[in-house]
Amino acid sequence: MRIEDRFDTGIDELWSAFTDPRRLVHWIGEVEGHLRLGGEYSFSFFASGSEGRGRVEACEPPSRLLVTMALNQGHENVIEATLAAAGDQTILVWEERGVPVDQLAGYGAGTQIHVEDLAAYLARRERCDAAARFGELFPVYQQLAGNVG
Secondary structure, eight states, X not given: OEEEEEESSOHHHHHHHHHOHHHHTTTTEEEEEOOSTTOXXXXXXXXXXXXXXXXXXXXXXXXXXXXXEEOSSSSEEEEEEEEEEETTEEEEEEEEESOOGGGHHHHHHHHHXXXXXXXXXXXXXXXXXXXXXXXXXXXXXXXXXXXXX
């Protein structure tokens, strides 16, 4: 699963919002531990209520973060975030691997909500109503996931 978005902020600002637990709590959830190479962390996400543990497999400030996440579901997800400066903006590519095919729609909708909440945080707006937004996005992602073979 892959989501790409462009943010009206510099790469260092976006990197900080994406990796600093004091800032993560404003848009995605509570993250405790060490977000550095080899570091382990625990998380509790607002939008989905997901909780689990993970570790940092790659950390190349300010352009690449690769983490694994275990959600107590018998499998491990890999999330790779890459950031690229584009003038006064920054492009974020969020790729998630290891998602079971039958859960693609839920992960897609949830990840889009996280990215939208990040944009809201950077623009000094409130997070969305995650349940309502999920209800809007899930059918769209179901249709997209139906095309995966």
